[in-house]
Amino acid sequence: MRASQFFIATLKExxxxxxIVSHQLMLRAGLIRRLAGGIYTWLPMGLRVLRKVENIVRQEMDRAGAIELLMPAVQPFELWEESGRGPKYGPELLRFKDRHQREFVIGPTHEEVITDVVRREIRSYRQLPRHFYQIQTKFRDEIRPRFGVMRGREFLMKDGYSFHASYADLEREYRNMYDSYSRIFSRLGLKFRAVAADTGAIGGTGSHEFHVLADSGEDAIAFCPASDYAANVELAEAVAPTKVGAGETVKLAAPMEKKATPNKTKCEDVAAFLGLPLTQTVKAIAVMAEKEGGSEFVLLLLRGDHDLNEIKAQKVVGEFRFARDEEIVDALGCKAGYIGAVGFNGRVVADRSVAVMSDCVCGANEEGYHLTGVNFGRDLPQPETVADIRNVVEGDPSPDGKGTLELCRGIEVGHIFQLRTKYAEALKCTFLDEQGKDQVMEMGCYGIGVSRIVGAAIEQGHDERGIVFPAGIAPFAVAIVPMNYAKSETVRAAAGALHAELLAAGIDAILDDRDERPGSMFADWELIGIPHRVVVGERGLLVGKLEYKGRSDTEATMVAASEMTAFLKQKLCDG
RNA sequence: CGGGGUGUGGCGCAGCCCGGUAGCGCGCUUGCUUUGGGAGCAAGAUGUCGAGAGUUCGAAUCCCUCCACCCCGACCA
Structure with missing residues (x-):
């Protein structure tokens, strides 16, 4: 490829x-352009990257025994009614009507469609197991698209679905996918981690997420350096404290007292104001839980230094939303910031760590006042429900009992689920077993966010000059940068010869024949993140040499022109 | 959807408080020079100031409505 025939659309600013960096750099390097919120055009340079990611994913899926097919992006809404997922998916599902007033959706995922295919095509255990996958554009009408391609509404995804005659076989394939995914992300050159995950809206039982580790990641991951435990914080269990007070709160059974705490609404402020440790405060979070025929006001109690885990809480109290100010005043006679469970006779759910506290500090249900020395069983009844409803924090004991947890951040780029029979049952996807009996198929599903990987790779690989792409997914492997291309015939000839030689050797090289100034050519290729650069200049050619520099190298090295192709081949193998 | 913010040539911004000829840098076009780290000189082109309505002799600037986008929260690959 010659730069003059390609399309380079770099931006200075x-x-x-x-x-975030990856979004800025993708724009600056001319990889993508925005069309509408969360919807992007992949410019030629970006498309090359996307295709390289896609091909690695495809190769590994094929190698793992999955079979590629392509399903429609547009799906009849009836299928979603049949699976029962239509209402649950909600407004994220983009729905529309065709000219005959028939309802359709643009597919956010394809469990329904693939199950429909399989239920029509597969009848016998002899045809199982089967794993189908596709690499296709999805649309999810995200509430808030952001970070460019990392959370777009339209995005490219690899989604695979496996069908089995038995759970044991599903487990086998699940492990197979776990290994394949690990291989894929390794080949992509990413630092990643597989973590246990919540199953979310897709449903099912076993589930792992694959996260690219990056500080800008939207997910928090808890892991134990002393064991191989790793889980999404959404899921990671905060184990019940074994000792009363967990070594931090001392049992004093002090009398309950009301203290004026003007304008101190946050636990941090109250603790600092009263000169007490934050771990002695209890925050009360008011929520409205969905209940038949209306909603119920519920107080969730957490230690002051802990955060609510809404997913865990949802499993305890059911679907809920945060209570509005007027609802709080209605139930407690006081506005948020000074609320507490003392004197409240509705439903109270306490986190496990709260249940073992004594002499707590909590809101007095009176504006400007908090209570100290509050004790369960004396000043208020023992909480009706004690459960794990908080996020784990650094230093919590690992749920596997081997050491303590640490936290890091990640970008979710893959997710594997054991769906079991959830969809197969709803859509009556069955087969005849060896006894000729009708059985519901076991199902697994496996997703990779192909377009998101591009963003994640850049989050992980960049410096002050621009993108540092892993060798496997850079748009070009080598940039040939000639000095004074327009005027120097020797340079033109040498650059052309090297270009031809590299192409013949199967190396993806681009020749920058734009006759730009050297500085802007260097800046462009560094911004775009091409791993290898060869400068062809008259000075070097006089002694038969070319200059090589890797994207992360600090110094360039001179290489004999005749050796350059072999030299680069070696570099590409190492990379 | 709740909270915060921003819309001015392709990109980055100033101008807005205090109404009076729409500006700067980069980029773009042409010419000459220059050619190993985003060049220099000269000459140019490019704007419904997000949209609509209003106040006013006069609106980028003040008022109202709407739209788009960004950030923080709940969703997910």
Whole structure:
């Protein structure tokens, strides 16, 4: 490829609406352009990257025994009614009507469609197991698309679905996918981690997420350095404290007292104001839980230094939303910031760590006042429900009993589920077993966010000059940068010869024949993140040499022109 | 959807408080020079100031409505 025939659309300054590095760099390097919120055009340079990711994913899926097919993006809504997922998916599902007033959706995922295919095509245990996958554009009408391609509404995804005659066989395939995914992310050159995950809206039982480790990641991961335990914080269990007070709160059974705490609404402020440790405060979070025929006001109690885990809480109290100010005043006679469970006679759910506290500090249900020396069983009844409803924090004991947890951040790029019979049952996807008996198929599903990987790779690989792509997914492997291309015939000839030689050797090289100034050519290729650069200049050619520099190298090295192809081949193998 | 913010040539911004000829840098076009780290000189082109309504002799600037986008929260690959 010659630069003059390609399309290079680099920008000196990043558009101001891009927040995180990967988004800014993708815009600046001319990989993508925004069309509408969360919807992007992949410019030729970006498309090359996307295709390289896609091909690695495809190769490994094929190698793992999955079979590629392509399903429609547009799906009849009836299928979603049949699976029962239509209402649950909600407004994220983009729905529309065709000219005959028939309802359709643009597929956010394809469990329904694939199950429909399989239920029509597969009848016998002899045809199982089967694993189908596709690499296709999805649409999810995200509430808040952001971070460019990392959370777009339209995005490219690899989604695979496996069908089995038995759970044991599903487990086998699940492990197979776990290994394949690990291989894929290794080949992509990413630092990643597989973590146990919540199953979310897709449903099912076993589930692992694959996260690219990056500080800008939207997910928090808890892991134990002393064991192989790793889980999404959404799921990671905060184990019940074994000792009363967990070594931090001392049992004093002090009398309950009301203290004026003007304008101190946050636990941090109250603790500092009263000169007490934050771990002695209890925060009360008011929620409205869905109940038949209306909603119920519920107080969730957490230790002051802990955060609510809404997913865990949802499993205890059911679907809920945060209570509005007027609802709080209605139930407790006081506005948020000074509320507490003392004197409240509705439903109270306490976190496990709260249940073992004594002499707590909590809101007095009176504006400007908090209570100290509050004790369960004396000042208020023991909480009706004690459960794990908080996020784990650094230093919590690992749920596997081997050491303590640490936290890091990640970008979810893959997710594997054991769906079991959830969809197969709803859509009556059955087969005849060896006894000729009708059985519901066991199902697994496996997703990879192909377009998101591009963003994640850049989050992980960049410096002050631009993108540092892993060798496997860079748009070009080598950039040939000639000096004074327009005027120097020797340079032109040498650069052309090297270009031809590299192409013949199967190396994806681009020749920068734009006759730009050297500085802007260097800047462009560094911004775009090409791993290898060869400068062809008259000075070097006089002694038969070319200059090589890797994207992360600090110094360039001179290589004999005749050796350059072999030299690069070696570099590409190492990379 | 709740809270916060921003919309001015392709990109980055100033101008807005205090109404009076729409500006700067980069980029773009042409010419000459230059050619190993985003060149220099000269000459140019490019704007419904997000949209609509209003106040006013006069609106980018003040008022109202709407739209788009960004950030923080609940969703997910």
């Amino acid at each position: 990043a558009p101001s609406d891009a927040e």
